Amino acid sequence: MKVDQLIDLFREEFPRSSSELKHTWAVFWANFKIFLSYRTWVITETLSTVASIAMYFFMGLQVDANRFISAGYGDVTWLAFAIVGVSTANYLWMCISRISHSLQHEVSEGTLEPIVSSMIKLRSYIIGQSIRGFIVSSYFMVGTMLIGILVLKAPLIVTVETLLSFIVILVMMIVSYAGIGIMAAGIILVYKKGDPMTFLLASITEFLGGVLFPLNYLQSYPILYGLAWVMPYTYALDAARRVLLTGATLASPLVLYNFAVLVLFTLVFMPIGLRTFKWGMDRIRREGTVATY
Amino acid sequence: MEYAVETFQLTKTFESKEKGQKRVVRAVDQVDIKVKKGEFFGLLGPNGAGKTTLIKILCTIILPDQGTAKINGYDILKQPYEARNSFGWFHGETGGRSLYWRLNAEDNLRFYAYLQNVPKDIAEKRIKALLEFFDLSEDRKKLVKEYSTGMKVRVMLARALLHNPPILFMDEPTIGLDTISAVDTRKLLQALNTQLGKTIIFTSHNMFEVEQLCDRVAIMRKGKIIADSSPSQLREMLRDIRAVEVEVKESSDLQKIAEKLANTPAVKKILDTTNNAHTHIIRLQVENEYEAIPEIAEKIKSLGIKVSAIRQSEPSFEDIFVKLARGEEQP
Amino acid sequence: MDHGKIVELMSAETPRKKLPTYQVVISFIIRDFLIWWTYKFWLTLDISGNILFVATYYLFSLITSPQQIHEAGYVTGGYFTFALIGIAFQQYVFFAVQSINQSVREEQVNGTMETVLSSATDFKVFLLGETCFFFIICSAFLFISFFVGYLLGATFTLSLESLLSVIVLSALLIASHMAIGVLSAGVIMKTKQGNPLTWVFSWLTQLVSGVFYPLKLLPWYLEWIGKLFPLTYSLDGIRLCLQGGQSLASPAVMNNVINLLIFTVAATPIAVYVFKLGYDAARRDGSLGQY
Ligand SMILES: Nc1ncnc2c1ncn2[C@@H]1O[C@H](COP(=O)(O)OP(=O)(O)O)[C@@H](O)[C@H]1O
Ligand SMILES: [Mg+2]
Numbered sequence: 001m002k003v004d005q006l007i008d009l010f011r012e013e014f015p016r017s018s019s020e021l022k023h024t025w026a027v028f029w030a031n032f033k034i035f036l037s038y039r040t041w042v043i044t045e046t047l048s049t050v051a052s053i054a055m056y057f058f059m060g061l062q063v064d065a066n067r068f069i070s071a072g073y074g075d076v077t078w079l080a081f082a083i084v085g086v087s088t089a090n091y092l093w094m095c096i097s098r099i100s101h102s103l104q105h106e107v108s109e110g111t112l113e114p115i116v117s118s119m120i121k122l123r124s125y126i127i128g129q130s131i132r133g134f135i136v137s138s139y140f141m142v143g144t145m146l147i148g149i150l151v152l153k154a155p156l157i158v159t160v161e162t163l164l165s166f167i168v169i170l171v172m173m174i175v176s177y178a179g180i181g182i183m184a185a186g187i188i189l190v191y192k193k194g195d196p197m198t199f200l201l202a203s204i205t206e207f208l209g210g211v212l213f214p215l216n217y218l219q220s221y222p223i224l225y226g227l228a229w230v231m232p233y234t235y236a237l238d239a240a241r242r243v244l245l246t247g248a249t250l251a252s253p254l255v256l257y258n259f260a261v262l263v264l265f266t267l268v269f270m271p272i273g274l275r276t277f278k279w280g281m282d283r284i285r286r287e288g289t290v291a292t293y
Numbered sequence: 294m295e296y297a298v299e300t301f302q303l304t305k306t307f308e309s310k311e312k313g314q315k316r317v318v319r320a321v322d323q324v325d326i327k328v329k330k331g332e333f334f335g336l337l338g339p340n341g342a343g344k345t346t347l348i349k350i351l352c353t354i355i356l357p358d359q360g361t362a363k364i365n366g367y368d369i370l371k372q373p374y375e376a377r378n379s380f381g382w383f384h385g386e387t388g389g390r391s392l393y394w395r396l397n398a399e400d401n402l403r404f405y406a407y408l409q410n411v412p413k414d415i416a417e418k419r420i421k422a423l424l425e426f427f428d429l430s431e432d433r434k435k436l437v438k439e440y441s442t443g444m445k446v447r448v449m450l451a452r453a454l455l456h457n458p459p460i461l462f463m464d465e466p467t468i469g470l471d472t473i474s475a476v477d478t479r480k481l482l483q484a485l486n487t488q489l490g491k492t493i494i495f496t497s498h499n500m501f502e503v504e505q506l507c508d509r510v511a512i513m514r515k516g517k518i519i520a521d522s523s524p525s526q527l528r529e530m531l532r533d534i535r536a537v538e539v540e541v542k543e544s545s546d547l548q549k550i551a552e553k554l555a556n557t558p559a560v561k562k563i564l565d566t567t568n569n570a571h572t573h574i575i576r577l578q579v580e581n582e583y584e585a586i587p588e589i590a591e592k593i594k595s596l597g598i599k600v601s602a603i604r605q606s607e608p609s610f611e612d613i614f615v616k617l618a619r620g621e622e623q624p
Numbered sequence: 625m626d627h628g629k630i631v632e633l634m635s636a637e638t639p640r641k642k643l644p645t646y647q648v649v650i651s652f653i654i655r656d657f658l659i660w661w662t663y664k665f666w667l668t669l670d671i672s673g674n675i676l677f678v679a680t681y682y683l684f685s686l687i688t689s690p691q692q693i694h695e696a697g698y699v700t701g702g703y704f705t706f707a708l709i710g711i712a713f714q715q716y717v718f719f720a721v722q723s724i725n726q727s728v729r730e731e732q733v734n735g736t737m738e739t740v741l742s743s744a745t746d747f748k749v750f751l752l753g754e755t756c757f758f759f760i761i762c763s764a765f766l767f768i769s770f771f772v773g774y775l776l777g778a779t780f781t782l783s784l785e786s787l788l789s790v791i792v793l794s795a796l797l798i799a800s801h802m803a804i805g806v807l808s809a810g811v812i813m814k815t816k817q818g819n820p821l822t823w824v825f826s827w828l829t830q831l832v833s834g835v836f837y838p839l840k841l842l843p844w845y846l847e848w849i850g851k852l853f854p855l856t857y858s859l860d861g862i863r864l865c866l867q868g869g870q871s872l873a874s875p876a877v878m879n880n881v882i883n884l885l886i887f888t889v890a891a892t893p894i895a896v897y898v899f900k901l902g903y904d905a906a907r908r909d910g911s912l913g914q915y
Binding site: 003004005006007009010011012014015016017018019022023025026029030033034037038109110111113114115116117118119120121282285286287288290291 | 352355377380382387390394396400403409410412454477480484489
Binding site for chain 1: 669672683686687689827828830837
């Protein structure tokens, strides 16, 4: 192609209207495509998920039903209890860590600089990245549940009502943690490493949230028990279990109560998260470390 | 007259820690430049002069400590989105980073077209044309990680042009390119400037490239703009520091030999001499190296000095800085 | 300093004796340790993660019945003691397979491997140094796990014989997994990718070696696969000693020892050979220092 031909093409004028929706879509689409290029990762991750579910099945064979009944979800197997716990915990952890992980990657690869100097608003960027995270994580969560229900015959109650309630709770759980996730992302922008932090957060959440054991067994340690109910995840998990194990819906008072607490957490953490992120972004723009190649 | 780029006392200081010691660098120091619309503006300076930092501030990637700038009339601090609408940015020093290596060239460009609000049909047309121009059509479906550095740099060039901005920040655009692509790129930039009236801010540490392309040249050193001139003035300056190098075989009495050679009419004066275990070089300032070289050769012959080479000497930034400093002293 | 002095320094003849292997290995360990120490933050996290993990299984044990464990011959302590032993010793598998791979990859990416290998070090020594460090770290974690477990009420049958037997079994556990680690490092040198097989290996080990449940709960095919993994024999032997009061003198424990010995003796030469193949291939492609 000759220079002149190219120049002619650039004479064409067009209206450039900014659309946040399109920007969000672009971020999602590009990052999803990048994700799909990590094929071996997807395969090994899938296999290890399958292996871990199988492990919970065998662990469940040792549970004494008389001791487990105090969990308060009625006459249900430990396996069903654990599958709801494990799948929601992994979902949460994946959603949150994906955002900060890809942000860290964008800084070290230098791809954040062209984004910052382009027309996209940062919130569109974050939303696009998050949607990618949700979809990737959903794959693993739905997979875990399906294996649990179909292969291992875990008695989860799946009706239209419980499914819808579960999805709403799940979304609210992510939203209530989004503030924390965005905050972590802001801190990672500045300090360039923060995966350990999210890692610790995840282990604590999993432990205190009662993923593998009923929380009433934590009551002998009042401090830990108190801490458990300071985390949004504990409420989300309780609501999710009430829905999928006992067939409650959002209309049930206990589920609704948990839901309301999640809304409250969102209202507190979201502004803090957004402010921290803006602080991080401004700080790296001042330090000149938007890229660290 | 409205300017395409106008800076007001822009200043940026970096603090970094090196082995526990604090190092403070004033990368951009009270820079005031005005670039007219449609101008091809060159920013010349050695590595570390602060060119990239200045450009990144203008691109709203780095926040200045003091001062501000206007891009196409929009303030970079108060109206960053309007400012971003007006420019395209290319950064050659990244050597092909800053692309998504796990996407192909087309997808990289598509992503950026979306972010820059280019309508889909127009984007597709331009992506196709730009890839063809930069000789990437055949590899457009390959992942960028399989590209050579030169190919990556060309994708980045295409990305900067995609949304057809009125102002182009070209930070060392020819740095990672082979000679042929570099020539093509220069041609394209010139055509964009003359035929479409784009304002181009071009940074380089190659004096000849800048002299050849730009309407106006600013020279930067340690964060400061120390000269702002036309290329003809630059050419003048370059001519003033034209020099010839004589590599002598024996090291004894290098200074004496230099003095003898300086007696030749074509030689203005001795610039410097280098004398160590392996190299013995005399640099002589001359009016015109093509006339001077034969004369100097003649002189060497008559004096019976053994030399291994006589050649034209590339002017260095130091020479220019010395020259500029002297110019300031004698108004 | 001018170059004359440097030339002088360099020209002074120093006798360059070959250092004894153990000194080279120790210098590798010290180097790795120094690098690792700079990640103190990670260290704290790793330890906290470890403690949380043990605590999780303590609370889980409260809803289990010890019946199956007792039937398997592990009579002292309940499910918690059983799981604690599994958790503490399975770390060797993760470390052997993943950390060695990771450090080989890192050295390759950073280009430090070229330096190390060009410094007149036999590659077997290089490997030994790399792996030793991780086993030291791992043993430290093992003690932390046991300490936390002890505080939470794990009970063991301790006698001199059973302790000695555990040491023998641990040594064999380490030796057999070192071989596996070395083997996968060799594969990585050639493929230059984080080897997904290592992940699968770690997960499969966890699934079939009886870390969290006695093997007889598994269906026959998984139980049979479990017999291919050295961790299965190690855990069974160690549990028989610490929870069953047995020692090397008992045939069940001895049987495990023999199986581990066979595995190690068979796997080590294969591993070293594969590593050498990978190493030579990387040198041929001139890709020791790239990714
Ligand atoms: N993020 C940063 N932190 C600390 N120092 C920096 C940073 N970016 C640039 N510098 C320093 O600022 C000076 C100017 O750099 P730069 O603008 O890249 O120069 P140029 O592009 O002219 O080569 C250099 O001394 C460089 O080391
Ligand atoms: Mg630069």
